[in-house]
Amino acid sequence: MRVVFAGTPDFAAASLEALIAAGHEIPAVYTQPDRPAGRGRSTRPGPVKQLALDHGLAVEQPGSLKNTEVQQKLTDYRPDVMVVAAYGLLLPAEVLRIPAYGCLNVHASLLPRWRGAAPIQRALAAGDSETGITIMQMDEGLDTGDMLLKLSTPISDDDTGGSLHDRLAGLGGEAIVEALEKLAAGNLTPEPQDNHLATYASKLDKSETWIDWEQGADSIARRIRAFNPWPVCTTRDGETTLRLLEAESVTHGEPVDPPGTVLSREASGAQVQCGEGAINITRIQLPGGKPQSIQDLINGGRPVLEPGRRLGS
Numbered sequence: 001m002r003v004v005f006a007g008t009p010d011f012a013a014a015s016l017e018a019l020i021a022a023g024h025e026i027p028a029v030y031t032q033p034d035r036p037a038g039r040g041r042s043t044r045p046g047p048v049k050q051l052a053l054d055h056g057l058a059v060e061q062p063g064s065l066k067n068t069e070v071q072q073k074l075t076d077y078r079p080d081v082m083v084v085a086a087y088g089l090l091l092p093a094e095v096l097r098i099p100a101y102g103c104l105n106v107h108a109s110l111l112p113r114w115r116g117a118a119p120i121q122r123a124l125a126a127g128d129s130e131t132g133i134t135i136m137q138m139d140e141g142l143d144t145g146d147m148l149l150k151l152s153t154p155i156s157d158d159d160t161g162g163s164l165h166d167r168l169a170g171l172g173g174e175a176i177v178e179a180l181e182k183l184a185a186g187n188l189t190p191e192p193q194d195n196h197l198a199t200y201a202s203k204l205d206k207s208e209t210w211i212d213w214e215q216g217a218d219s220i221a222r223r224i225r226a227f228n229p230w231p232v233c234t235t236r237d238g239e240t241t242l243r244l245l246e247a248e249s250v251t252h253g254e255p256v257d258p259p260g261t262v263l264s265r266e267a268s269g270a271q272v273q274c275g276e277g278a279i280n281i282t283r284i285q286l287p288g289g290k291p292q293s294i295q296d297l298i299n300g301g302r303p304v305l306e307p308g309r310r311l312g313s
Contacts, residue, residue, distance in 0.1 A: 001180055004079040004099070005048075006030040011169045012085035013047040015106050018173030019083065020055055024180065027077045028058045032088050065095050074098055081183065083176055084138065093140050101183060103138040106172040108165075109201070110134060110150055112193040115143035116201035120168060121161045123201075124226035127218065130154050131164070133172045135179040137190055144198075146190035149179045160228040160246065204231055211235045213260035213312055217249040217277030224281075232285075235260075235311045237304045242311075245291055246283035253277060260311040267295040270305040281305070 003024045005016050008031050019026060029052035034043045045053065052059050062070045071094055074082075079099040084091065085106035096103050109119035111134040116122075123131040132152035139145040151171050155164065182188045209231050211220060224233045224247040233244045247269075255273050257263065263271040269280040285291045286302065297305065305311075 001025070001080040001184055002027060002078060003180070004028050004030065004074065004077050004082045005052075005085075006082060006087040006089075006091075007048045007085040008032045008046050008088050009086050010047045011108065011165060011172065012087070012106075013051050014169035014173045015083065015085045015176050016048055016051055018177050019180075020051075022177045022180075026057055027079070028060050028074075030060045030062070030074075030087065033061045033063055062089075065089055066092050071095060071098065081180065083180075085172060085176075091138060096138055096140070104148065104176065104179065104183075105136045105138050105143070105145070106176050107134045107136050107143055108168045108172065110152060111136060111143060111147055112195065112198040114201040115198055117203040119201040120164050121201075121204060121226040122199075124155060124159060124161060124164055125219075125223050127222055128155055131168070133168060133175040135175050144193060144195070146192055148188045148190060149175055149182070151175045151178075157248065158225075158246075160225045162229045206231045209234045211244065211311075213272070214275040217252065217274040217279045220274055221247045221249040221279045224279075237309055237311055240304050241287055242304065243285040244281055244283075245285060247279045247281045249277060250280045251278045258310065262305055262307050262309045262311065264307055265294065265298065265305050267293075267298065269294050272305075272311060 001024055003019055003026050005026055007016060029048060031046055031048045034045060036043055049059055075098050081101040082099045082103040084103055091103060109123060110132045114122050130152050132150055134147050135149040136147055137145040151174060153167055153171060209227060211233055224244045227233045228245045235242050235244060250271060257273045259273055259275045261273040263273055263278060269282040271278050271280050283291055283293055
């Protein structure tokens with residue numbers, strides 16, 4: 001099919017790569033304008049743009065799709081379908097009507113569960129047992145269009161936001177290729193979403209990163225894993241701010257020590273009392289340092305996460 005692709009980050013690049021490998025004709029790739037990144041704040045192409053350039057594809061980077069000239073240029077590409085994955089720009093109704101088969105979205109949840117900006121992290125933090133990819137026919141609502149195809153994957157106890165992101169990115173590529181094959185053959189059946197089952201995955205914010213040790217162990221451990229690699233959960237040990245990267249719930253029941261108390265620190269991790277149960281922290285990052293295991297922390301002799309200390313703001 002003749003596919004115009006729209007996306008920006010790594011998650012979207014996986015879908016574009018799958019479409020290229022499947023042999024679809026891609027007259028243009030739309031991606032957000034380049035922005036400064038890294039410590040030097042230098043402008044560099046995003047993952048989707050770089051992939052498009054590597055394959056010699058035309059790249060369009062409008063700041064908005066509301067301009068009539070921009071819409072005319074999209075029309076001139078004569079797309080059969082527009083595939084959208086983590087693009088980051090609103091598609092006006094005029095754009096939704098341009099492709100012959102409309103616009104299909106690669107969404108990282110099993111809709112109508114987790115509509116919105118951060119479905120991967122919200123699913124993990126909420127304790128969902130599975131998630132997946134939904135290929136959706138886009139309409140003017142927020143992830144409210146008809147569902148066309150779903151592929152699911154279980155959420156394991158050691159998944160992080162990063163590992164789940166990478167797995168879903170690959171699954172998204174598989175799903176959109178399968179969906180386009182069925183679309184071309186006339187074998188896709190739209191399924192309306194049940195709005196009563198919808199939940200909203202709000203955008204991640206750094207204000208959510210501080211750990212409330214009064215919460216239960218399961219909830220805290222999931223939150224730590226969900227927010228890795230960004231925005232990363234934090235707590236304070238005295239004057240030191242710790243970034244918590246990996247943890248697991250290890251005990252349940254009423255606390256025997258005040259929440260936030262470090263119960264033990266061994267090579268296998270540092271156990272911390274929660275409002276209910278305790279967690280075992282296995283990977284952290286100190287200010288100005290690299291991610292490290294608790295064994296590395298012990299070997300380095302840093303006086304943090306020592307038994308008896310109380311974590312918190």
